[in-house]
Amino acid sequence: MPRASILVAFLTAAGAAQMLAPVVSAQAPSQSSEPAPLATGDAAARPWKRYPGWPTRDTASFNTLADQKLSPPAPSAPRKLEGPVTGDPAIGAELVADRTRGGSCLACHVMGQAGNADLPGNVGPDLSEIGNAGLKDEELFNFVYDARVYHAETIMPPWGTNGLFSDAEIGHIVAFLKTLTKPAMFPTEVDDPSKRPPPVETRDNLDDLVNPGLWTVEKAQQLWTTRGPVGFSCASCHDRAEDHFKTWAASMPKWEPRLDKVLGVEEFVYRHAQVATGLSWLMQSSENTAMSVYLRFLADGQEIHVDVTSPGAKQAYERGKALAAAKVGQLNFSCLDCHNPERGGLHWIRGQWLGEQRGQYDHFPTWRTSQQDIWDIRKRFQWCNVAVWANELPPDAKEYGDLELYLAVANAGLKLNVPGIRH
Numbered sequence: 001m002p003r004a005s006i007l008v009a010f011l012t013a014a015g016a017a018q019m020l021a022p023v024v025s026a027q028a029p030s031q032s033s034e035p036a037p038l039a040t041g042d043a044a045a046r047p048w049k050r051y052p053g054w055p056t057r058d059t060a061s062f063n064t065l066a067d068q069k070l071s072p073p074a075p076s077a078p079r080k081l082e083g084p085v086t087g088d089p090a091i092g093a094e095l096v097a098d099r100t101r102g103g104s105c106l107a108c109h110v111m112g113q114a115g116n117a118d119l120p121g122n123v124g125p126d127l128s129e130i131g132n133a134g135l136k137d138e139e140l141f142n143f144v145y146d147a148r149v150y151h152a153e154t155i156m157p158p159w160g161t162n163g164l165f166s167d168a169e170i171g172h173i174v175a176f177l178k179t180l181t182k183p184a185m186f187p188t189e190v191d192d193p194s195k196r197p198p199p200v201e202t203r204d205n206l207d208d209l210v211n212p213g214l215w216t217v218e219k220a221q222q223l224w225t226t227r228g229p230v231g232f233s234c235a236s237c238h239d240r241a242e243d244h245f246k247t248w249a250a251s252m253p254k255w256e257p258r259l260d261k262v263l264g265v266e267e268f269v270y271r272h273a274q275v276a277t278g279l280s281w282l283m284q285s286s287e288n289t290a291m292s293v294y295l296r297f298l299a300d301g302q303e304i305h306v307d308v309t310s311p312g313a314k315q316a317y318e319r320g321k322a323l324a325a326a327k328v329g330q331l332n333f334s335c336l337d338c339h340n341p342e343r344g345g346l347h348w349i350r351g352q353w354l355g356e357q358r359g360q361y362d363h364f365p366t367w368r369t370s371q372q373d374i375w376d377i378r379k380r381f382q383w384c385n386v387a388v389w390a391n392e393l394p395p396d397a398k399e400y401g402d403l404e405l406y407l408a409v410a411n412a413g414l415k416l417n418v419p420g421i422r423h
Contacts, residue, residue: 038259039274043267043396044283050392051382059389062162063328065399071332072161074148078138085137085174092176101164102157102331102389105173107350110193112180119351122193123344124156131181140174155337155344162330193348205363205421206300213293213367213374213419220294223287228277237276242298249295250302250416253404255313262316262401266292266376270396283395284379292376293365296418303415304362306408313405320406323399324357329390335403338384361411363420370423377404 050056063071096105097118105111108124130140142149145160145167159165165173186192208214224234224241238244253264263271266283269291273279281287308317324335338354339345345356364377375383378400382392393399 036272037275038256038263038268038271040259040271042394043270044394046394048392048394050386054383054386057389059330059391062330062390063326063332064385064390064393065323065326065328065403066393066397068326068328071327071330072158074152074158075146075161076149078142078149079145081138081141085141085171087168087171087173087175089172089176089179091169092172092174095165095169095173096176101159103350108156108344110184112182112184119191119196119348120193121348121350121352123347123349123354126184126194127177128180128182128184131178137174137178140177141170144170144173155333157331157333162332164330196348198346198353199423201422203421205367205417205419211367211419211421212372213365213421216290216293216365216374216419217297219286220290223281223291224294226277226279228273228279230276230278232277234273234277241294245295245298247299247302249299249418250304251306253401253408254307255310255316255405257310257312260312261398262313262320262405264378264401264404265295266378267396267401269295284376289365289374289376293374293419296365296416300416300418303413304408304411306405306412308405308409316402316405317409319399320402320404323403324406328385329388331388333388335384357407357410359411359414361407362414363417363422365418366420366422368422374419377407 061070063069095101096111098104106118106120108121110120110122110126110128112128135143143156144165146158147154147156148158148161157164160167160170184192186195189195203210205211206214221241224238227233227236234241249265252268253262255261256263259271266288269288270281270283273281273291279287281291308314327334327337335357336345337343338349339357339360341356345354347354361377364380365374366380367374376395378395381400381403382395385392
C-alpha cells in the first residue's frame with residue numbers, strides 16, 4: 001500500500017477510535033514529523049488495587065509521594081523521662097529481631113550477639129558496644145523513639161512517633177542495648193556486612209534459557225500484528241519495528257505538554273494503541289509489559305538520553321528530584337535514603353545490597369527471579385513504596401512520571417540492556 005494510502009487509512013482508524021477514547025496529538029515515536037494521537041483519561045486500572053501477594057496493610061495515615069503532609073511531625077525536643085528506663089533485655093533482644101516491625105533493627109545494625117547468623121545490615125552504625133558509650137537511658141530511649149530529634153535528616157525510622165513500637169517496647173529495647181558491650185563475632189565473612197562482597201550480576205540476560213523475561217519479546221512480536229477493533233495493528237503503520245524503533249525507547253520518558261505530564265514507554269503504549277488500534281493494553285497488563293519490553297529491546301545498546309530542555313520538562317525533573325528526597329510511609333524513608341551513597345546507598349540492608357541510583361534504570365523492565373515475574377520501572381516504584389510501609393500510587397500517577405524522568409537523567413549515558421534479570 002502506498003504511504004499516502006496508509007496515512008489516510010490510519011487517520012480514518014484514529015477518527016473511528018475517537019469513539020473509544022478522547023485523543024490528543026503528540027510527536028510520533030518514529031523519526032517522522034507525523035503526529036501520534038494519544039488517548040486521554042486513566043492509563044491504568046481504576047480503582048487501583050494492590051497486586052495479589054503484596055502486603056495488605058493500609059498506611060493511609062502516612063505520607064505518600066502524592067501527599068506529603070500525612071505523617072506525624074518530628075518532635076521539637078527530646079522526651080523527658082522520669083527516672084531510668086525499665087525493661088527486660090530478653091524481650092528487647094526479641095524485638096530488635098522482629099521482622100514484622102519494618103524488617104527489624106538488624107536490617108540496618110550489627111548488634112553484638114543478636115542475629116549474627118541472620119545477615120544483619122550496615123546501613124546504620126554497628127551497635128555491638130553501644131552499652132559502653134555512656135549514654136543515658138533517656139538518650140537511648142529518644143534515639144529509638146524518634147532519632148530526628150537529634151539528627152533531622154537521619155534515615156532511622158521514627159519507631160515511637162509513627163507507632164511501630166510502644167513506650168514499653170522501647171524500654172525493653174533500651175534494656176537490651178545496655179547489655180551490648182562486646183564486638184560482634186561472625187561465623188563467616190558473608191555474615192559480616194563490612195566484609196560481605198557486593199553482588200555481581202553475571203547471568204546472560206539476553207539468553208532465553210537463562211532469562212524468561214526474553215519470552216515477552218516473542219509475545220510482543222505477535223501483538224505487533226494483532227488487529228484491534230478499528231481494524232489496524234501496530235504493523236499497519238510500523239511494518240518493520242526494528243527500523244522505526246532503533247533508538248526511540250532510549251529517549252523516553254518525555255514531557256508531554258498536551259497531557260501535562262511525563263509520558264513513559266508503558267503509558268505511551270496504552271494511549272497510542274488505544275487510539276490507533278482500539279486495543280486496551282492498560283499499564284501493567286501482560287500485553288503492555290510485553291510491548292514495553294519489546295520497544296526497549298529494539299533499542300538495546302543505545303545510550304539513555306532524555307530531553308529536559310523545555311520548561312515543562314525542567315519543572316518535571318525538579319519535581320522528580322524533590323520526590324526522590326521525600327520521606328514517605330510509616331518507616332519514613334526516601335529514595336535517596338537507600339540509593340545515595342552518602343546515606344544508605346552501597347550498603348547492606350539485611351541481605352539486600354542497596355545500589356546507587358545510577359544503574360537502577362537501564363535494565364528495566366526486569367525479570368525478577370524471586371517473583372517469577374517481569375516488572376517495569378513503575379512497578380518497582382510501587383514496591384519500594386509498599387516496602388517502606390507507604391501506600392503506592394497507580395502506575396500512571398504523575399508523580400511516578402516525574403520520578404522516572406529524574407531517574408532517567410541520573411542514568412544518562414548508560415546503554416539500554418532489556419530485559420534485565422535480577423533477584
